[in-house]
Structures are given as C-alpha cells and as structure tokens.
Amino acid sequence: MNKNNKAKVILNLPKNEQLSHVAVSADSENYEEEENRPAREPIIFIKIFKSALNFFFDFLETIVVALSVFVVIYLFIVQPHEVKGSSMEPSFQNNEYIITDKISYRFSDPQRGDVIIFKAPLNPDVDYIKRIIGLPGERIKISLGKVYVNGKQLTESYLADNTPIFPGGFMQEGVEVEVMENHYFVMGDNRPHSQDSREFGPISRKLIIGKAIFRYWPINEFGVIPHINY
Numbered sequence: 001m002n003k004n005n006k007a008k009v010i011l012n013l014p015k016n017e018q019l020s021h022v023a024v025s026a027d028s029e030n031y032e033e034e035e036n037r038p039a040r041e042p043i044i045f046i047k048i049f050k051s052a053l054n055f056f057f058d059f060l061e062t063i064v065v066a067l068s069v070f071v072v073i074y075l076f077i078v079q080p081h082e083v084k085g086s087s088m089e090p091s092f093q094n095n096e097y098i099i100t101d102k103i104s105y106r107f108s109d110p111q112r113g114d115v116i117i118f119k120a121p122l123n124p125d126v127d128y129i130k131r132i133i134g135l136p137g138e139r140i141k142i143s144l145g146k147v148y149v150n151g152k153q154l155t156e157s158y159l160a161d162n163t164p165i166f167p168g169g170f171m172q173e174g175v176e177v178e179v180m181e182n183h184y185f186v187m188g189d190n191r192p193h194s195q196d197s198r199e200f201g202p203i204s205r206k207l208i209i210g211k212a213i214f215r216y217w218p219i220n221e222f223g224v225i226p227h228i229n230y
Contacts, residue, residue: 077103079210081117081127087188087195088129091115091158097217098129098225102210110135110184110205112149113228115212118186121200127209130196131158131228134185141176142167142198147187148176158189158228165191168198184208 083096092098092115100117110116112132120126134140134149141148145165148154167173179185183202188194197203215221 075102077101078213080216081129081212083129086193087190088115088131089190089193090160091131091189092129092212092215096215096221098212099214099216100210101213104211105205105208110208110211112230115225116184116186117209117212118203119207119209121203121207124207128186128196129212130186130188130194132184133187133197134179134202136179136181136183138185139176139178140171140185141174142171143174155230159191160189163189163191166198168196170201171198182206 079100079102081098081100083092083094083098086094110132112135114132115129116132117127117129120128133147133154139150141151142165146153147156147165167175171177177185179202182205184205185197185202187196187198212225214224
C-alpha cells in the first residue's frame with residue numbers, strides 16, 4: 001500500500017493502557033460517513049409520511065364528526081327554511097330565511113299564534129308556513145270578515161289594517177266548524193292571498209315539521225320571532 005494514501009494518528013497513552021488504534025485510514029473515515037448518510041434519509045422520510053398520515057386521519061375524523069352533528073341537528077333539532085310567496089305578509093316577506101324548531105313539539109303541544117311549517121296536505125313535497133288559529137276541539141267560524149273561536153271574536157294584532165277575511169272551499173260563511181282531535185286550523189296572515197285551512201281544512205299534527213323561532217335574513221329583521229298573546 002502506498003504510504004502517501006494513509007494518515008497516521010499517534011496517541012500518547014499511559015503505559016498501563018493499551019493502544020486500541022494506532023492508525024486511522026482517511027479513506028475508511030470517508031467510507032463510514034458515506035455509509036451512514038443514506039441510512040438517515042429514509043428515517044426522516046418515514047417520519048414525515050407518518051406525520052402527514054396522522055394529520056390526514058385527524059382531519060378526516062373532524063369532518064366526519066362535524067357532518068354527523070350537522071345531520072343530527074338538521075333531522076331532529078332545527079332546520080332552515082325560506083319563505084316563499086306572500087301568504088304571511090306583513091309578518092313574513094317573500095325570500096326571508098327562518099330557523100324552524102323541530103324538537104319543541106315532541107315535548108309540548110302547538111299553541112294558538114304559533115307560526116308553523118308543515119307539509120302541504122294536497123302536496124307533501126311542498127312546505128307551507130301558516131299561523132295556528134284553532135286548536136283541537138275548538139269551534140271556528142268566519143262571519144262578516146271576522147274569525148271566531150268558541151263563539152268569541154279573535155283579536156289578531158299581526159294582521160294589516162282592514163284585512164278582508166273570506167271563507168273558502170272548506171269553510172262557509174257563518175258556519176261553525178269543530179277542529180278534530182290532533183288537528184289544527186291554520187291561516188296565513190295575508191288572508192286574501194293564502195291557501196290554508198279555509199280551503200283544505202284543519203291539518204293533522206303529523207304534517208307539522210316545526211315552529212318558526214328565528215329569522216336570520218334579511219339582516220334588518222334578524223332576531224327571535226315573537227310569540228303572540230291573545
């Protein structure tokens with residue numbers, strides 16, 4: 001071997017200690033460095049891959065949980081609805097957006113004055129928004145443009161002034177009708193332009209989706225929908 005290619009390191013050790021290495025080859029040092037370097041790169045890559053994989057599964061888990069919560073809320077607790085048409089003017093305008101409470105009626109009965117969303121009796125694919133006027137067992141009559149419940153005129157502060165009230169296909173002028181059990185007599189606030197119980201009769205409680213509790217659009221009408229006291 002050529003002496004010029006070998007570097008020698010001389011160690012001065014006490015006499016009672018053995019010399020483990022007298023010479024170290026420069027070529028062998030370079031070989032060891034090259035041999036160790038590639039072994040570290042796969043380890044770093046594996047760590048990065050595992051971190052990315054853990055992040056992906058954590059993110060996926062968050063999305064699944066969020067979607068599950070949304071589905072539960074949408075199906076059983078609240079649901080957004082868009083007001084379509086003018087049947088509830090002036091209380092609700094076309095294209096307004098409201099939140100419907102779907103859980104309250106599981107624990108309590110609907111009350112007079114509640115604004116409810118329900119499946120249209122003649123077309124279950126369409127949702128109607130109306131106000132409850134008559135409760136189960138009550139007697140409803142329309143006479144001379146006024147609504148009577150159990151023989152007493154109903155005072156309706158939410159109606160526009162001088163709103164005309166006409167009978168319909170179900171209701172006849174001056175004829176009293178009793179609301180069946182588990183049924184509700186509903187009408188729109190815009191009486192001349194509302195298809196309601198005057199046409200199709202009292203609705204079954206099974207058709208009720210929920211009660212309108214909150215309006216979130218337009219912004220100037222943002223807030224809780226007030227409860228009506230008669």
